[in-house]
Amino acid sequence: DVKVTQSSRYLVKRTGEKVFLECVQDMDHENMFWYRQDPGLGLRLIYFSYDVKMKEKGDIPEGYSVSREKKERFSLILESASTNQTSMYLCASSPLGNQPQHFGDGTRLSIL
């Protein structure tokens, strides 16, 4: 089975802090994604990556950056956390082509 692992299940940070959310997949997938999930808004794509060191903006990239130095790891970075970034963050991966995405368990991030 595909395993997508997010480093933290719950995280509490303060405004202005630099926050790193880590995601690792074990199936050699080319594509990796970061979503944000908010009640009433569903999942919205923040950034995705289709190869090492390659990244593209999703629908809501403002305030976020990403890093993909190795194929199996995709990091989401909040450069200066703000309270409006309190949310559930979901990582996903998939192989190339018309294959479904596999999701991690999510990180519930609170910015105080």
Place this chain on the structure above:
Amino acid sequence: AQTVTQSQPEMSVQEAETVTLSCTYDTSESDYYLFWYKQPPSRQMILVIRQEAYKQQNATENRFSVNFQKAAKSFSLKISDSQLGDAAMYFCAYRSGYGGATNKLIFGTGTLLAVQP
């Protein structure tokens, strides 16, 4: 731009009964894929079923089936013989068939399904 709409924020069904969750989408593309994902309280999103737009036959997976109406841009999920473990948030999602190597998903806002014993 493509959009996905789930008009039922919450639904409830009795155990062993059948329930249908609605999803409509808007696109000008002819090649695309549609998905239903389940997110139980454990939070991990699980793929329930997928449908290719070029296939006329409705997809089925055990107790889960879809009613895909391409002209109406409707993609509803039917759960038969509902079980307590079906209680979850259900998301409808769209993916373009023209996305190239990547396969970005566009999600609806979700329907929270409760199953009553």
